[in-house]
Amino acid sequence: MKCGYGIVLQRVAQTIERYGMFRPRQRAGVAVSGGADSVCLLEVLRELARRWELRLSVLHLDHGLRGEESREDAEFVRALASGMELPFILERAELGSAAGNLEEAAREARLRFFREQIAAGAVDSVALGHTRSDQAETVLFRFLRGAGTAGLAGIRPVTGDGIVRPLLDVTRAETEAFLRARGIAWREDSTNASARFARNRIRHSLLPQLAREWNPALEETLAKTADWALAEEAYWKEETARLAAGCLRDEGAAVLAPADALARLPLAAARRLVRLAIERAKGDLRGIGLDHVDRALEMARAANGHGRVQAPGIGITRSFDWIRFAPPQPPPPGWQEPAAIPGRTRAPGSGIEIQLELLENRGTDRASGCVYNSDVGCVDGHLVSGDLVFRNWRPGDRYRPKGHSNEAKIKALFHQARIPIWERTQWPVLVCGGSIVWTRRFGPAQGVAAGPASTRILEIREVGRNENVESQAHGAASIKQESNPARREDK
Numbered sequence: 001m002k003c004g005y006g007i008v009l010q011r012v013a014q015t016i017e018r019y020g021m022f023r024p025r026q027r028a029g030v031a032v033s034g035g036a037d038s039v040c041l042l043e044v045l046r047e048l049a050r051r052w053e054l055r056l057s058v059l060h061l062d063h064g065l066r067g068e069e070s071r072e073d074a075e076f077v078r079a080l081a082s083g084m085e086l087p088f089i090l091e092r093a094e095l096g097s098a099a100g101n102l103e104e105a106a107r108e109a110r111l112r113f114f115r116e117q118i119a120a121g122a123v124d125s126v127a128l129g130h131t132r133s134d135q136a137e138t139v140l141f142r143f144l145r146g147a148g149t150a151g152l153a154g155i156r157p158v159t160g161d162g163i164v165r166p167l168l169d170v171t172r173a174e175t176e177a178f179l180r181a182r183g184i185a186w187r188e189d190s191t192n193a194s195a196r197f198a199r200n201r202i203r204h205s206l207l208p209q210l211a212r213e214w215n216p217a218l219e220e221t222l223a224k225t226a227d228w229a230l231a232e233e234a235y236w237k238e239e240t241a242r243l244a245a246g247c248l249r250d251e252g253a254a255v256l257a258p259a260d261a262l263a264r265l266p267l268a269a270a271r272r273l274v275r276l277a278i279e280r281a282k283g284d285l286r287g288i289g290l291d292h293v294d295r296a297l298e299m300a301r302a303a304n305g306h307g308r309v310q311a312p313g314i315g316i317t318r319s320f321d322w323i324r325f326a327p328p329q330p331p332p333p334g335w336q337e338p339a340a341i342p343g344r345t346r347a348p349g350s351g352i353e354i355q356l357e358l359l360e361n362r363g364t365d366r367a368s369g370c371v372y373n374s375d376v377g378c379v380d381g382h383l384v385s386g387d388l389v390f391r392n393w394r395p396g397d398r399y400r401p402k403g404h405s406n407e408a409k410i411k412a413l414f415h416q417a418r419i420p421i422w423e424r425t426q427w428p429v430l431v432c433g434g435s436i437v438w439t440r441r442f443g444p445a446q447g448v449a450a451g452p453a454s455t456r457i458l459e460i461r462e463v464g465r466n467e468n469v470e471s472q473a474h475g476a477a478s479i480k481q482e483s484n485p486a487r488r489e490d491k
Contacts, residue, residue, distance in 0.1 A: 008174060009048060013048055014169070015167075020158070021166060022125070024053050027057065028049075028126075029059045029122070032059065032060055032081075034074075034076045036172070039080065045127060059113070059126060060078070062090065062091070063110075069190060076187050078090065118162045125163070129167055130155050132172075132219065133172035133219060137199060137202050140202055149236075152226060244277075248276065254281055254422070256324050257273065259300040259321055262296075263300045277325045282325075313327060317421070320420055333349070334392050335349070336391040336392075340356065344356075353462070359459055360456060376460070377460045379438060379444045379445075384432050385432070387432070388437075390428065391429055392429065397409070402449040410439060411424075440462060
């Protein structure tokens with residue numbers, strides 16, 4: 001195949017401009033394996049460097065998987081860099097004993113090497129030699145595995161960690177023709193012909209067969225599919241971030257979302273919001289399939305407010321009005337602390353804190369206005385004698401809240417108040433002589449609650465709690481409004 005120098009250079013320059021791959025005077029590392037694509041990339045960037053005043057370096061990882069052949073690749077690239085008078089950075093990694101997929105391990109090792117060079121300041125970005133042929137193979141491979149739009153977007157031209165791919169609009173055949181026309185040699189990786197790799201079977205068998213029998217322009221078609229899907233993903237990323245700002249709430253390592261809000265959203269938006277919640281809680285989406293996402297949405301739509309889905313590296317739980325996404329964790333330990341009067345007492349290992357203060361009520365009828373309001377409660381200071389203990393709720397705890405006619409288990413109060421199960425284990429309780437005198441949300445006990453005749457008042461204030469509750473309610477209200485088209489039109 002013939003390919004003019006100018007066509008390849010022009011196409012690469014357009015790709016660089018289109019995606020803003022380089023800034024003026026940038027230090028650009030070029031990942032060179034020794035194969036045709038990466039050698040072509042180095043030659044092209046060397047010719048285009050003046051346009052952006054790029055300072056090039058050559059990067060090579062010797063993973064040692066092919067023994068002497070790998071070492072010869074490294075020496076070939078070293079000589080290539082030397083002949084061009086470019087800095088050469090070599091990294092060696094022994095992956096022969098790596099568990100699992102060696103191809104994937106080598107890929108991760110290369111990316112780690114490139115990111116380390118960027119982090120160390122040796123280069124500002126690293127250019128990789130993926131071509132339109134690689135893009136077509138990736139899209140077909142992911143389609144066969146059942147990928148959605150995000151997977152069909154294929155190989156990204158630019159990533160957030162400094163990786164760029166200037167050859168994505170050039171085919172593998174064109175890179176080889178470019179090098180032949182210039183008399184530039186390259187190395188052939190012997191493993192590229194091995195049928196034991198799925199990628200090679202797609203490259204050498206499936207794609208050629210589909211091109212012969214169905215679509216001669218299949219490679220271009222698949223690459224265009226990736227381009228289309230990438231634009232879709234860019235739109236949805238922005239839209240999902242907007243929805244997440246009003247719906248998803250971080251709570252430690254977990255992410256919370258209102259169940260009814262997810263249920264009201266259009267399916268496409270709801271699926272993406274669930275995927276984002278999983279990614280935020282888990283750190284990635286590995287092992288997460290459409291079935292996990294849809295099962296989470298089934299829980300959100302169900303009338304019954306309880307359920308659980310276990311996915312790789314993440315648990316998705318429905319409790320009353322909320323869906324919680326959280327990595328597997330051991331149950332938090334119980335805690336118990338003597339409560340200081342006056343002073344603040346903090347639960348160990350958590351942000352739960354109360355402030356106790358003794359107040360004299362000298363004819364001001366202060367206690368009549370002491371109505372429990374989620375974060376403040378008052379008990380009669382003369383009716384609470386002995387040491388106070390601040391601890392977490394325990395199964396079997398029961399008391400009679402102020403205004404209630406009977407004693408009740410706190411677990412029953414949780415159910416009535418629709419308290420999610422994950423909030424219960426650390427629920428704060430104040431105890432005196434073995435009897436509960438106060439607990440979060442349900443307030444002081446009837447037998448010790450301050451009244452108009454109380455002359456000494458113990459004020460119990462939960463520090464910082466009200467802000468969190470209001471934030472949770474506001475988040476739910478915001479997404480409900482967004483997911484209801486009729487309400488948007490009425491505004």
